[in-house]
Amino acid sequence: MRFVIYGAGAVGGVIGARLAAGGADVVLIARGAHLEALRRDGLRVESAAGSARFALPAVGAPQEIDWRPGDVVILTVKSTETAAALAALAACAPPDVPVVCAQNGVSNERAALRMLPDIYALCVMLPAEHLSPGVVVQGSSPVPGILDLGRYPRAVDATAEAVAGALRAGGFDSVARPDAMRFKYRKLLLNLGNALEALCGRLDDGATEALDVLRAEGTAALDAAGVDYASAAEDRARRGDTLRVDVPRGGGSTWQSLRRGTGRVEADHLNGEIVLLGRLHGVPTPANDLVRRLVNAAARAGRPPGELTPSAFLRLLRR
Structure with a gap:
């Protein structure tokens, strides 16, 4: 299972870094000066434990990814960018790629389900900050966040369990639950x-x-x-x-x-x-x-x- 972090800002950056620290294969999607910094210097994560640098592959668009079976998209863009992100994914990603909406708000999952069939809702409880290119701040330690998820609209399946397991390996508190949208x-x-x-x-x-x-x-x-x-x-x-x-x-x-x-x-x-x-x-x-x-x-x-x-x-x- 490879994770494509679509939107490597505060939340996406911390999730991507922690997944990588837990042994997962991770690709970041970013843009602008942030993308340039990621390609040049890697992703720097600041936390109470100090600073850690992650040399992760970073691209500017999903069209630059060599998609393969087992890829999972963690969608972490702001809700204002969801429509554009989904259109880009639908144009190049496998039609059955799972998309996990790790975003604030409750409209992203419904929008995603119009475009792709395998959509997951993830409730983000993760204090993080991104103000400088190439740098994200993890605000909570030792557990970076609580990231419960389930298949949208209300189910748990093997993919939800596998994603929750990978998040736990990265240090998050995460369970697969059918009522993720309630939270x-x-x-x-x-x-x-x-x-x-x-x-x-x-x-x-x-x-x-x-x-x-x-x-x-x-x-x-x-x-x-x-x-x-x-x-x-x-x-x-x-x-x-x-x-x-x-x-x-x-x-x-x-x-x-x-x-x-x-x-x-x-x-x-x-x-x-x-x-x-x-x-x-x-x-x-x-x-x-x-x-x-x-x-x-x-x-x-x-x-x-x-x-x-x-x-x-x-x-x-x-x-």
């Missing part, structure tokens, strides 16, 4: 604060009210849509004390996108998912719509994190 929906509720964190630069105790409003709308929308999602208690039980963050991040994935000036964030697939469900089922979601619009505007304009405060966001919402 991805719970993660969606947690990720509704990503856009607010990016706008504010950092969330402190004063953000509690704003976060509560975002997540209350999210819960109401999921309930109205009849979505089955893991409870907060289930999520706490699964996490336990496994993740021990010993290298603090500047911020989450949306914060990192603003910080790097990528011009795009994935709020439409996080807060926007709640807005969509609210509109379909008659649930008002003004807070999620506002934070989605504000962070998209900031990304388009190239503004850095920290231009707003939680109290200012609430004032705008009340207007």
